[in-house]
Amino acid sequence: MNTTTRAGALAGRFEATFGAAPDGLWAAPGRVNLIGEHTDYNEGFVLPFAIDKRATTAVRLRNDSTIRLLSTVGDRGLVEADAAALTPGTVTGWAKYPLGVVWALRQSGIEVPGFELLLDSDVPLGAGLSSSHAIECAVVTALNELTGAGLSAEDMVTLTRHAENAFVGAPTGIMDQSASLRGASGHAVFLDCRDQSAELVPFPAQEAGLVLLVIDTKVAHSHADGGYASRRASCELGAGILGVTALRDVAVAGLEEASGLLDPVTFRRVRHIVTENDRVLQTVATLRSQGPARIGGLLDASHASMRDDFEISCPELDLAVDTARSHGAIGARMTGGGFGGSAIALTPVQDERQVRAAVVRAFAEAGFTAPDIFTVTPAAGAERLS
Ligand code: GLA
Numbered sequence: 001m002n003t004t005t006r007a008g009a010l011a012g013r014f015e016a017t018f019g020a021a022p023d024g025l026w027a028a029p030g031r032v033n034l035i036g037e038h039t040d041y042n043e044g045f046v047l048p049f050a051i052d053k054r055a056t057t058a059v060r061l062r063n064d065s066t067i068r069l070l071s072t073v074g075d076r077g078l079v080e081a082d083a084a085a086l087t088p089g090t091v092t093g094w095a096k097y098p099l100g101v102v103w104a105l106r107q108s109g110i111e112v113p114g115f116e117l118l119l120d121s122d123v124p125l126g127a128g129l130s131s132s133h134a135i136e137c138a139v140v141t142a143l144n145e146l147t148g149a150g151l152s153a154e155d156m157v158t159l160t161r162h163a164e165n166a167f168v169g170a171p172t173g174i175m176d177q178s179a180s181l182r183g184a185s186g187h188a189v190f191l192d193c194r195d196q197s198a199e200l201v202p203f204p205a206q207e208a209g210l211v212l213l214v215i216d217t218k219v220a221h222s223h224a225d226g227g228y229a230s231r232r233a234s235c236e237l238g239a240g241i242l243g244v245t246a247l248r249d250v251a252v253a254g255l256e257e258a259s260g261l262l263d264p265v266t267f268r269r270v271r272h273i274v275t276e277n278d279r280v281l282q283t284v285a286t287l288r289s290q291g292p293a294r295i296g297g298l299l300d301a302s303h304a305s306m307r308d309d310f311e312i313s314c315p316e317l318d319l320a321v322d323t324a325r326s327h328g329a330i331g332a333r334m335t336g337g338g339f340g341g342s343a344i345a346l347t348p349v350q351d352e353r354q355v356r357a358a359v360v361r362a363f364a365e366a367g368f369t370a371p372d373i374f375t376v377t378p379a380a381g382a383e384r385l386s
Contacts, residue, residue: 006120007056007385010072014058014118017070022058022118023146028137028382029054030123030130031179032214032344033335034188034203034295035302036280038310040173042235042273043194043246045280048175049203049378050183055121055134056385057098059142062114067102069095071119083114088167094119097135100167101143104159110149117142124372127216128334128341132168133176136160141181141382153181153381154196170223171232172337183381190284194248201287203378205346208293213347215324215359216372217316219340227339231269231310238262238270247273272310276302296331296346303333303343312338316368320345320359327351327358 001009007025014022029050036046065083070076071094079095086103098117105112117139123131140160144151151159160177164170178191178198187200205212221227239247241261242254250258252274259267283298303321307313317334320343324332328351335344347355356373363371 010056010058010118010120011386013072014060014116017118018060018068018116020060022060022116024142025056025058025385026138026142026145026382027054027056027385028134028141028180029183029379030134031176031183032129032212032342032376033175033179034344035283035298035333036175036276037302037306037335037338038231038235038312039248039273039276039280040175040193041171041232042239042277043248044273044277046175046178046191046193047188047201047280047283048179048191049188050179050381051123051129051376052379053123053129053376054379055119055123055131055138057135057138057142058118059146060116061146062116064114066114067099068116069098069119070117073119073121073125083112086167089169091167094135096168097132098139100163101136101139101160103167104163105140105143105147105149107162108159110147112143112147115143115146124216126220126341127214127372128221128336129214130176130180130336133160133164133180136163137177137180137382141384145384156181157196171229172223179381181382183379185380186378188287188378190280194246201284203287203292205292206377208291209349210292210330211347211349211352211375212377213324213329213345213352213355214374214376215320215343215345217314217320217340217342218369218371219314219316221337221340223337225339227312228337231312234266234269235273238266241266242270248277250274252278268309268311272305275305292346293330296329299331299333299344299346300325306334306338310338314338314340315366316340316363316371317343319362319366319368320371323359323362324355327355329355
């Protein structure tokens with residue numbers, strides 16, 4: 001089903017379910033991160049892009065404070081809540097994403113009334129492609145417009161981070177929602193997470209004869225689990241000992257001195273962040289001067305750093321990366337928070353079939369669950385569809 005047909009079907013289903021047409025339809029994409037992992041909460045640099053897979057919401061405001069939520073994804077029943085009585089930590093399942101946004105909007109003084117919402121999404125769940133942020137960004141874009149709140153993209157980024165951190169309970173940064181809200185077709189979003197300044201950097205993979213393959217390892221991960229939070233704590237510990245506001249303030253040249261001040265594990269965590277920030281800057285410069293075909297080595301170095309220094313990879317991600325590389329990909333790395341989820345492999349078009357087949361074979365031989373492999377392209381950020 002193409003996007004227009006799918007949106008039309010969603011509007012029809014909304015009307016059949018809730019008895020009236022929606023006020024409108026809003027969509028927001030998932031993301032892949034090209035490079036710059038765990039740098040966002042260290043006030044550093046990231047280079048994600050919005051992908052051509054997105055969450056779509058049909059929404060209609062109500063005159064009372066009742067919220068009624070329904071999703072077409074999976075077999076999930078109607079969820080009801082009171083907009084005026086939301087409490088962090090009490091909501092489970094997918095409803096915590098839209099309700100977290102309502103809670104955060106109301107916390108910031110925006111009067112959100114009740115509404116009916118029907119969600120559809122083709123962002124794979126749990127694949128590390130920010131399916132949850134896609135929902136949050138579609139919802140915040142819809143409610144911003146429907147309530148006339150007048151929030152900027154930067155405001156909505158801050159607000160959805162608050163929803164994630166305080167309502168959902170995941171101590172994440174601002175990368176995912178920035179890609180979803182600020183992405184543009186054909187471009188990656190080069191974001192400075194200290195001040196939210198962003199530049200769009202062309203990523204003309206197709207013109208360069210390349211595809212970006214996503215290899216979903218099917219290994220479940222959660223940013224509300226201990227691994228993500230413990231890496232964040234190590235970064236804060238390192239910044240504290242080094243006497244800087246955030247690890248963004250440590251230069252590659254400062255690593256030698258840092259090694260004498262930090263315990264070995266904290267030092268390796270710090271080294272990942274410091275070198276990763278540098279790799280983002282190098283990737284942006286290389287994309288601008290030479291194009292996507294020359295960034296492979298930076299992607300590989302990023303993966304090695306996450307595997308060895310930050311220790312957030314897993315056997316399935318390493319196998320996906322190594323196999324893709326040895327069968328034609330010019331660069332590959334895990335993407336997102338780690339401990340599962342997806343890898344990306346920048347691959348010449350003529351090697352795509354061979355890489356796919358080799359990864360599927362390698363997973364079968366290792367006794368791993370079969371991966372899902374698909375291509376993504378940089379797509380538009382959140383928008384109103386109708
Ligand atoms: C998750 C978080 C982001 C970011 C990445 C790691 O996707 O939501 O804020 O920290 O992990 O780069």
